[in-house]
Amino acid sequence: MTQAQRIKYSIVISILVLLLMLGLSWLQSTGAISEKLFQYIAIATAVLVVVINGVMRRRVK
Template sequence: MTQSQRLKYSILIAVSVLAIMLGLSWLQNAGAITEKMFQYIAIAVAVIVVIINGVMRRKVKP
């Protein structure tokens, strides 16, 4: 994986996380999920993103 590929994937991940959070916020406002569930899902998404970022960082060739 090159630096430019990592940059593209990082931007894609950032946009995806933004969409997920906006969707969760909408679901919470609609009453479909509780605030506690929102927090758990948000934490899970953050942990997944950190793991993906670490894997991508290792795969970048200097």
């Protein structure tokens, strides 16, 4: 993986996380999910993104 590929993937991941958080906020405001579930999903997403970023960083040549 090159540095340019890592940057592209990082941008895509950040857009996906933003869309996920907006969707979760909307679901919470409509009452479909609770505050606790929102927090758990947000924390899991953050951990997943950190792990993916670490893996991508190690694969840059």
